[in-house]
Each structure stands twice: as structure tokens, then as C-alpha cells.
Amino acid sequence: ISFAYTEQINSICAQVEHEADLGSRIFLITGAGENEGKSTIAGNVAAALSMRGKRVALVDCDLRNPSLNSFFDKKYTALLPLNEMLAQPFSRDNLLQCMQLHDKLGIFMLFSTRPDKRCAELLAGETMDLLLRQLRVFDVVILDTPPMGYFADAEALAEKSDASILVVRKVMGNRILATYLLSLVLGSIAMGCIVDWLQFAGYINFIDQLRIQDTCCMEQTSWWAWASTILLGILLVNALVLPYLGIGKKKC
Numbered sequence: 001i002s003f004a005y006t007e008q009i010n011s012i013c014a015q016v017e018h019e020a021d022l023g024s025r026i027f028l029i030t031g032a033g034e035n036e037g038k039s040t041i042a043g044n045v046a047a048a049l050s051m052r053g054k055r056v057a058l059v060d061c062d063l064r065n066p067s068l069n070s071f072f073d074k075k076y077t078a079l080l081p082l083n084e085m086l087a088q089p090f091s092r093d094n095l096l097q098c099m100q101l102h103d104k105l106g107i108f109m110l111f112s113t114r115p116d117k118r119c120a121e122l123l124a125g126e127t128m129d130l131l132l133r134q135l136r137v138f139d140v141v142i143l144d145t146p147p148m149g150y151f152a153d154a155e156a157l158a159e160k161s162d163a164s165i166l167v168v169r170k171v172m173g174n175r176i177l178a179t180y181l182l183s184l185v186l187g188s189i190a191m192g193c194i195v196d197w198l199q200f201a202g203y204i205n206f207i208d209q210l211r212i213q214d215t216c217c218m219e220q221t222s223w224w225a226w227a228s229t230i231l232l233g234i235l236l237v238n239a240l241v242l243p244y245l246g247i248g249k250k251k252c
Contacts, residue, residue, distance in 0.1 A: 024162035063119035
């Protein structure tokens with residue numbers, strides 16, 4: 001992994017530690033769409049924080065497409081996978097059967113090993129609420145969630161989280177989209193937007209970490225991205241601004 005990528009992961013960790021010092025514990029990481037790199041970033045941030053001496057719990061909440069177990073070379077072999085634990089009433093015994101400590105990185109892993117069609121129901125259930133309450137004993141809890149642009153799971157989990165981070169690809173990113181998606185995480189602090197762009201030899205070797213007010217500084221945006229921005233702006237104006245001003249209403 002390149003030096004630039006490592007430095008950016010360290011920069012993200014510094015911001016997470018700062019928020020943790022202020023009392024935040026649960027950090028949600030989501031993406032605008034599929035294959036944005038959110039799980040890779042969640043895993044690397046968890047590992048880096050653990051190596052800094054933090055007690056870290058990493059929860060794979062993307063029950064539709066769980067990938068963190070593969071990211072960690074399938075080290076997770078707990079008796080009770082996360083999706084099965086969430087389907088049962090909460091108990092400390094179930095939590096201990098679900099949680100597994102990574103033997104080298106020191107991360108406490110709570111993963112699903114296969115997709116589960118009950119994802120929306122499980123993540124919104126009482127067991128999930130009680131689980132997150134119990135996990136607050138850790139220094140940092142990282143939730144890897146489904147893409148916010150496609151599913152409402154991340155938006156629901158944001159209400160139970162303390163801070164949220166959005167991951168988007170630079171070639172797909174634009175200010176309106178990033179701002180809109182970050183505005184959905186109203187239940188938590190929107191820490192910012194990570195723009196994941198260049199890839200080489202299978203590794204992400206360059207990311208820009210942007211605060212929400214800096215999401216306009218995305219250079220080299222393709223023509224169709226600008227066109228989608230203009231179209232989305234027109235739709236928002238037609239849907240929100242014109243009705244508020246009373247324009248376009250038919251006179252009786």
C-alpha cells in the first residue's frame with residue numbers, strides 16, 4: 001500500500017480519535033453506491049486504530065453483501081455470526097459467541113458470513129439497539145453499512161451512531177450528491193466525505209479527505225457528472241423551491 005494511502009488512513013484515524021475524545025463512540029462508514037471502497041477503508045481504519053492502542057470493535061452491518069470477513073482472510077469463525085445473533089433476543093452469551101478477537105490485529109470482529117435477506121428488519125430491531133449500547137464500552141466502534149445511495153439501512157443506523165463518514169468515488173462525486181447524502185445522517189455528526197479515486201494493482205493508492213464544505217473542490221469531473229449535477233439541481237428546484245414560492249400552481 002502506498003505511502004499516500006497510509007498517510008490518509010492516519011489522518012482519518014486522527015479525526016476519529018478527536019471525536020472519540022469528545023465522547024463519540026460509534027462511527028458509521030457508508031458509501032454512495034456499490035464498490036466505493038467503504039469496507040476497505042473501514043477495515044484499515046479499524047486496524048490502524050487498534051495498533052494505536054485503542055480497543056476497537058468492527059461490525060459488518062452490510063448484511064446484504066458482507067465482505068469484511070474476506071477482507072480479513074476469513075479469520076472470523078465465531079459460533080454465532082452477526083446476522084444470526086440479531087435474529088435472536090439479545091443476551092450477553094450470544095454476544096460473546098458472536099464476537100471474535102483478531103489474533104494479530106487485536107480487533108474485536110462481529111461479522112456476517114453470508115448475505116441475509118432480513119437485513120432491514122435485523123438492523124432496525126431491538127437486538128441491534130441493545131448490541132450498540134453494549135459496544136459503547138469500547139474506545140471506538142466502527143459500523144460498515146450498506147450503500148446509502150441504494151438502501152435505507154445506513155440512514156437508519158446513522159440515528160444510532162455518533163458520527164458518520166461518507167465514501168464516494170471521485171469520478172462519480174459532485175457537491176449536490178455528497179451534500180444530500182451527508183444531510184441524511186441527521187442523527188450523527190457528519191465528519192466529512194472521503195473521495196476514493198485512483199486504483200493501481202488492486203490497491204487504492206490515493207484518496208482525498210474532504211470536509212462537507214469542501215466537496216465542491218473535486219477536479220476533473222467528467223461532463224456527465226456535471227450534467228447529472230445540473231439535472232439534479234433542476235429537479236430539486238421543481239420539487240422544493242417552486243411549490244414553496246407558489247409558482248406553477250394552477251389557478252381555479
